[in-house]
Amino acid sequence: MPRIRLYIDHPLAEGQTVPLAPEQAHYLFAVMRLGEGESLRLFDGQTGEWEAEVLQTGRRGSLRVRAQTQPMAWPPDLWLLFAPIKKARTDFIVEKATEMGCRRILPVRTDFTNSERVRADRLRLHAVEAAEQCGGVFVPEVAEMSPLATLLAEWEEGRLLWFCDETLAEQASVPPARTGQPGAVLIGPEGGFSEAERTRLRALPFARAIRLGPRILRADTAAVAALTLWQMIEGDWR
Amino acid sequence: MPRIRLYIDHPLAEGQTVPLAPEQAHYLFAVMRLGEGESLRLFDGQTGEWEAEVLQTGRRGSLRVRAQTQPMAWPPDLWLLFAPIKKARTDFIVEKATEMGCRRILPVRTDFTNSERVRADRLRLHAVEAAEQCGGVFVPEVAEMSPLATLLAEWEEGRLLWFCDETLAEQASVPPARTGQPGAVLIGPEGGFSEAERTRLRALPFARAIRLGPRILRADTAAVAALTLWQMIEGDWR
Structure with a gap:
């Protein structure tokens, strides 16, 4: 070959x-x-x-x-929402999301997002390159950056959103049970979510807080870890 | 604070x-x-x-x-064995292994390892820096590079080795069941394992082949994904 x-x-x-x-x-x-x-x-x-x-x-x-x-193989219906960080790590997140089989990659602006602008066209080139290298036949769509509040207000019915919450008590650390619904993983910025964002997320009927162990993970590590759990529970790794 | x-x-x-x-x-x-x-x-x-x-x-x-x-909190008894790759990605693997809570990081030379030399002292500085940033209270030991065959020949009794095998048939894709034993995750180099290594690994009583989904993952992605599965099944993420 x-x-x-x-x-x-x-x-x-x-x-x-x-x-x-x-x-x-x-x-x-x-x-x-x-x-x-x-x-x-x-x-x-x-x-x-x-x-x-x-x-x-x-x-x-x-x-x-x-x-x-x-033949064509579509990845499972999984989105990654992430708050852009430093350039090199943002590029890594796009690369990893492609390898991990996301359908859409959505940069989001949160209360503590440092990075003001993201060039979706540049990120798309990274997704193409990652797909070329990982042997995949699919290139995820990279959306323009949106405020998190807007995305949540216009959320698609039936799609479950996992958000990674470091402040969760240990008893909540179980991975969610399989639902068979389309999914999305939301990774916050380095400073985490604001108290207002956390309160809002917890109140959303389509959102599930998940906890990624007792150590603080960088955003790129958290993205791969959360996508791994999703793929194993809901996706095509089972 | x-x-x-x-x-x-x-x-x-x-x-x-x-x-x-x-x-x-x-x-x-x-x-x-x-x-x-x-x-x-x-x-x-x-x-x-x-x-x-x-x-x-x-x-x-x-x-x-x-x-x-x-208080002191020891991470679970988990090792990461990996075949060093390009410098930046090797550094990333050490950073990720620290965040993910490995006790020991062991660079291994495999049949298809490109990188000839690894400076364990430099990698140890990366582990220290990652521990400082992730809020952990433990710094994993970084061993000197060893041939994979030597490590396998001197393997510690009772420690289960998960190795990531892209050639596994789909029906083997389940994550292994919990055993409560100390663990290790082995990530091969970019070219994968040689046929001889794969045969050897499959015959070892302490080794378990695991499969990380249908796409090919880069070594740093595979490391985070495999460590996630281990921590969720055997480690301190449960």
Whole structure:
């Protein structure tokens, strides 16, 4: 199996000729030094994975799709909401959420969020790169940053929100039981949630407080840990 | 509660005067600008956490221990064995293992390990820093790098080793049942385990293959995910 995997931003089909964007051509022919007739794998986020061969190299290079190598596999219906932190760790969270099989990644502004702005287009490139590397056939959507209050006010019916609450008493530390409902995990910023946010979250009928052990986890660690629990209880790790 | 936490490499007790190493004095007085009489928190990895005050600033500065603020809390008896990868991700794994409550961190050389050398002293500094930041009172031991075969040959009786095996069939994807035994989690390198290693691991009576979902996880993601499952099933997250 060819090791190089490339995300293509439109639907693929057998026999199709795929023109390349300049940065894709640069990556394949200048960086990876692929030659004519050599193969790679493509995915479009909608039709699974395909083997393709290089039709023409160079800046106006193109590929031809040969045959499907993986059927489409949608990740479970799981969202990650997180308060952006320092740039490198925000990038890591997007990478991890992609590997862990989230459908949507939603940066949220909370009372204690330090980071004012997040470039969703830059984060989307990280999600694409993570999907290329982790062998997935799906790229999660990265939403524009929204205030947490807005997201909660417009919450989709039937989706359960797990929020990580360090202040929970130990007796509440059980992971929630399986419900089979779509889910979302909310990770707060470094300073945690404000008292007002915590009160609001606890009162929401669709929210469940969960506790991730007795130590304080950084946001990126907490994201992977909470997504692990969700995937094991509700998702595709069972 | 003072926000600054500092690890001190010898046992602490009430009323004790604590001399500072030059780099500690630099951090407290030049970087954090603590003044005489101001407080911070100390821990030594053995006696819990203590509040202390600045007795004298400057290069030969010292602190006085006031009173205990947290009793000692040992993490569960869990080790992390991992094949070092690129420097930044190796550092992340050590940070995460500390937050996740490992007792020992053991870098291992496997058949497909790329990284030839690991400086255990540098990794230990990362563990100290992570413990300072996550509010823990324990710093895991970081062992020198060993060949995986040596560690397995000298394995401690009664300790169960979970190894993450991407090649496991789906029906094996259940997390193992609770045993109450000490544990260890083994994360392979980017290229996975060799066929010989996998055969060897599967034949060991103390080893259990576990599967972390249908997507390929990077080593640092896999470490957090596997440690989450262990802490929830065997450790102090229950």
